């Protein structure tokens with residue numbers, strides 16, 4: 001799908017997309033630099049390279065819309081408006097984290113931003129998204145629930161069961177598959193017979209759309225359509241966003257399993273510089289405007305990190321909190 | 333060799349010597365494989381070392397089906413926390429087929445799983461769930477602590493006629509030890525092993541916590557306390573005879589494991605000891621296990637969850653204290 005910047009989205013949306021994408025990239029870059037140098041200690045599944053998808057969700061969703069994401073969620077969380085301090089704070093085990101630092105990198109939630117679940121279990125998000133959408137309908141709210149997951153997740157029984165239910169009940173769900181062409185160390189084509197994840201949609205009776213996951217404009221167009229369908233009672237959509245994991249599965253992944261040249265080719269299609277070039281070409285923004293956006297993103301990241309590093313570490317007494325509503329239920 | 337190499341050797345030899353053996357699981361084939369399955373797909377082909385989609389229920393279900401037809405599949409569930417997805421196949425099929433069909437069908441599968449605790453990966457990538465499977469009649473549950481035991485027990489599990497849950501521990505991956513390379517080397521299931529002899533107290537353990545027990549025993553020796561370390565190695569079948577024999581001699585026992593303490597394997601062992609040796613014990617059996625909380629992300633908190641050598645020592649001291657002091661300490 002080719003999109004026309006001038007027709008498809010306004011300059012305000014273009015700016016917002018670039019702000020979000022550069023913030024997501026800066027947040028990943030800073031974390032990566034810190035972990036690599038030993039300054040920061042945490043586990044991390046990088047989202048570098050997948051920013052366009054999360055930025056598009058950021059501009060297409062309302063604050064009260066719901067998001068279910070995964071361990072690879074830094075970009076998704078930022079797009080949905082989770083403050084960076086809560087994200088970094090959780091990853092680095094500080095009291096300012098979304099769960100006061102005790103849940104860890106993979107399990108960040110912030111209902112105020114509509115982020116109801118980040119799961120570390122592949123495929124377990126979509127069934128929960130079905131329930132969130134059922135609840136919205138029962139509550140008489142026109143919220144939409146986005147479930148974000150990888151290509152590998154579509155091979156799970158949970159995904160299949162949830163997609164079938166969402167379609168059966170015409171639920172306001174958008175299934176956003178971030179197809180980054182690998183599940184851990186295994187290429188996607190080794191784990192499914194079909195070439196396009198979007199083709200799975202036909203089996204559930206819902207529209208399946210394949211879109212360039214590195215093109216924020218194409219993503220906004222496709223997501224707007226899917227979100228509108230969901231919100232207006234038209235049921236779920238499976239949106240396959242084709243992208244790439246530029247830092248591998250986990251931070252530090254040597255990526256030795258990748259064929260020669262694949263990473264270089266993927267890096268050449270990096271969505272962030274690509275969007276920058278496109279914005280310049282379209283002419284609404286000049287070099288200085290975009291430099292300023294990048295500077296602001298980098299500054300926001302530094303400020304958040306400084307706040308997190310100045311915050312106290314997760315308190316030991318957090319261990320005894322939140323296991324049950326009433327801590328007296330814990331066996332001694 | 334390391335634990336990883338020992339497990340790799342067991343798989344390698346099983347594939348080499350028995351055509352019925354094949355492996356299936358996520359990211360187990362080259363070039364993506366990094367653990368005990370590394371290099372095996374290159375050596376034996378992707379027909380016998382199968383990378384699967386992320387589909388835990390089907391991985392175990394398929395292993396069961398092939399096992400019913402005479403194969404000896406070794407399925408891998410990458411991290412033990414994901415076993416819930418395959419639990420139906422394990423609990424309702426693998427465990428029960430022999431009984432439900434009067435022995436006409438059986439599922440002699442091996443399910444290898446890894447415990448990721450201690451790496452800071454949080455509540456869904458760290459659990460030691462072996463007690464779940466001890467509770468299901470028909471399953472065997474195996475947890476090695478040394479490379480030698482890893483090789484010997486995995487070989488036995490693969491060729492055992494019953495379904496086996498074989499629990500590996502990521503924190504033991506680098507443990508080194510001597511391992512017989514004779515393909516026939518196997519350790520029978522259901523035999524505990526005295527890892528260190530002693531006379532004053534028995535430390536009963538398995539898996540990673542054996543290291544805590546050995547560490548504690550070394551320190552206690554300097555204080556003049558002789559602790560025996562009994563490594564259970566298999567939880568089902570449980571070597572009750574070895575447990576009772578040791579504690580009959582030492583008259584004191586501490587059970588220590590990484591599984592949650594409440595309703596953990598130690599509860600069964602303590603109960604057996606209290607009923608078998610009621611008049612012999614000098615003190616109630618002490619149990620140490622993980623705290624009753626989902627695992628936290630930060631390492632500083634996670635280290636509070638698990639037992640440690642220091643906690644084993646404190647528990648031993650409780651068993652040695654006179655009864656009056658002990659009552660005070662518990663109150």
Ligand SMILES: Cc1ncc(C[n+]2csc(CCOP(=O)(O)OP(=O)(O)O)c2C)c(N)n1
Nearest residue numbers: 072120121122150151152153182183184414
């Ligand atoms: C049920 C389950 N099985 C296996 C894993 C281990 N694992 C973590 S990420 C991953 C790959 C997932 O691939 P995909 O869905 O494409 O998402 P990506 O990581 O590429 O974003 C696997 C197998 C897991 N977390 N959960």
Ligand SMILES: [Mg+2]
Nearest residue numbers: 150151182183
């Ligand atoms: Mg993927």
